[in-house]
Amino acid sequence: MNSFIYEALPTRVVFGVGTIAQLKQEVDRLGLRRPLVLSTPQQRSQAKDIELRLDRASAGIFDGAEMHTPVEVTERALAIVRERAADGIIAVGGGSTTGLSKAIAARTGLPQIVLPTTYAGSEMTPILGETKDGLKTTRRDPKILPNVVIYDVDLTVSLPAALSATSGINALAHAAEALYGQNTNPITLLMAEEGIAALGRSLPRIVADPTDREARSDALYGAWLCGICLGTAGMALHHKLCHTLGGSFNLPHAETHTIVLPHVIAFNAPNAPDAMNRIARALGANDAIAGLNALLDQLNVVSALRDIGMPEDGIEKAADLAVANPYWNPRPIERSAILDLIRRAWAGEPASGTV
Ligand code: NAD
Numbered sequence: 001m002n003s004f005i006y007e008a009l010p011t012r013v014v015f016g017v018g019t020i021a022q023l024k025q026e027v028d029r030l031g032l033r034r035p036l037v038l039s040t041p042q043q044r045s046q047a048k049d050i051e052l053r054l055d056r057a058s059a060g061i062f063d064g065a066e067m068h069t070p071v072e073v074t075e076r077a078l079a080i081v082r083e084r085a086a087d088g089i090i091a092v093g094g095g096s097t098t099g100l101s102k103a104i105a106a107r108t109g110l111p112q113i114v115l116p117t118t119y120a121g122s123e124m125t126p127i128l129g130e131t132k133d134g135l136k137t138t139r140r141d142p143k144i145l146p147n148v149v150i151y152d153v154d155l156t157v158s159l160p161a162a163l164s165a166t167s168g169i170n171a172l173a174h175a176a177e178a179l180y181g182q183n184t185n186p187i188t189l190l191m192a193e194e195g196i197a198a199l200g201r202s203l204p205r206i207v208a209d210p211t212d213r214e215a216r217s218d219a220l221y222g223a224w225l226c227g228i229c230l231g232t233a234g235m236a237l238h239h240k241l242c243h244t245l246g247g248s249f250n251l252p253h254a255e256t257h258t259i260v261l262p263h264v265i266a267f268n269a270p271n272a273p274d275a276m277n278r279i280a281r282a283l284g285a286n287d288a289i290a291g292l293n294a295l296l297d298q299l300n301v302v303s304a305l306r307d308i309g310m311p312e313d314g315i316e317k318a319a320d321l322a323v324a325n326p327y328w329n330p331r332p333i334e335r336s337a338i339l340d341l342i343r344r345a346w347a348g349e350p351a352s353g354t355v
Contacts, residue, residue, distance in 0.1 A: 017152070020152045024055070034084065038062050038104075046117070065097040068096075092115040094117055102128045113149075115151075116151060117155045118167040121230050123146050127139070149224075151220050151224060166302075173238055174227065175195040179279065180268060180275040182328045197282040200291075237264050238264040240327055242260055256308065259305055265292060266351040304348025305342075319335055323335045
């Protein structure tokens with residue numbers, strides 16, 4: 001076995017069905033008297049439910065969380081934190097709401113309790129991506145990591161089937177890249193394989209019946225493991241490309257990941273045989289790309305970047321950006337191959353290992 005470094009990330013996790021009932025206990029455990037509850041406007045009713053459970057021991061609700069964590073939104077939330085003397089944060093929502101919680105914690109050091117409602121996995125990472133004047137920057141800091149995460153399967157049941165599918169593939173992408181990440185390690189490998197298997201078997205069931213709690217539970221467990229992979233292993237081409245595409249053309253996060261993933265896996269396959277064997281095994285397939293394509297077919301997800309708003313003249317620009325900023329990837333990144341990969345993803349052509 002090669003030598004490695006594994007840095008465990010110290011978050012307390014409460015997992016199960018109906019675990020929101022333990023929120024007050026967790027708030028008391030952290031000694032919070034006036035936490036501010038965060039959500040998006042769409043999830044205000046879930047925030048309201050949390051506020052009621054706190055039995056007046058809260059600083060109220062801020063329901064302005066937005067995708068890509070704009071700094072202006074964080075500043076508005078910070079003004080409320082100060083005005084109401086909030087002593088902690090409770091975030092209920094997906095990666096956007098968790099992002100706002102992390103942005104506040106990064107600036108104030110306030111403790112955070114996160115109740116995830118998608119499979120994005122941000123709650124398991126000390127990473128924060130923020131946007132200012134249209135530019136997205138990312139930073140990593142231990143105080144960004146949430147203190148407590150309450151995974152309540154019930155909170156995910158309302159996530160629409162289509163978003164459940166793409167959010168689940170977004171999670172799977174963290175694990176897939178962790179399998180060949182530069183600083184991967186045997187512990188992360190275990191979680192990555194288990195995470196992919198849990199999502200692979202549960203997502204088709206959720207798409208068929210979004211109220212299937214057993215499948216929801218399996219998917220949330222998988223998403224948690226995949227989130228740990230994102231937090232503990234370096235990501236490569238897939239995440240960098242999705243970051244570039246999402247930031248440059250304002251594309252939806254989970255859909256972008258879903259469309260790009262099979263193309264990047266196919267591109268990296270020749271240089272990452274162990275990762276490919278593990279993906280195939282986790283998906284119960286003979287081959288990683290075939291297994292992934294079969295899963296995506298079952299999920300009925302979008303397959304073309306052009307269908308989610310990427311302009312055709314963006315293909316060249318995206319290829320330029322991808323090669324302009326060199327980063328580690330198991331297969332060296334050169335422009336003509338990346339251009340072909342992006343063009344295929346844009347047109348919705350099947351992933352091909354021959355690019
Ligand atoms: P999101 O949080 O933007 O949610 C998408 C929409 O779905 C929102 O309108 C939200 O209110 C709604 N929604 C969420 N859960 C719901 C539920 N259970 N029922 C009904 N509606 C629900 O989407 P996301 O994909 O979870 O997060 C994307 C963001 O997270 C991006 O900005 C991405 O960069 C960030 N992210 C960060 C990290 C990290 O480690 N820093 C990791 C993953 C994602």
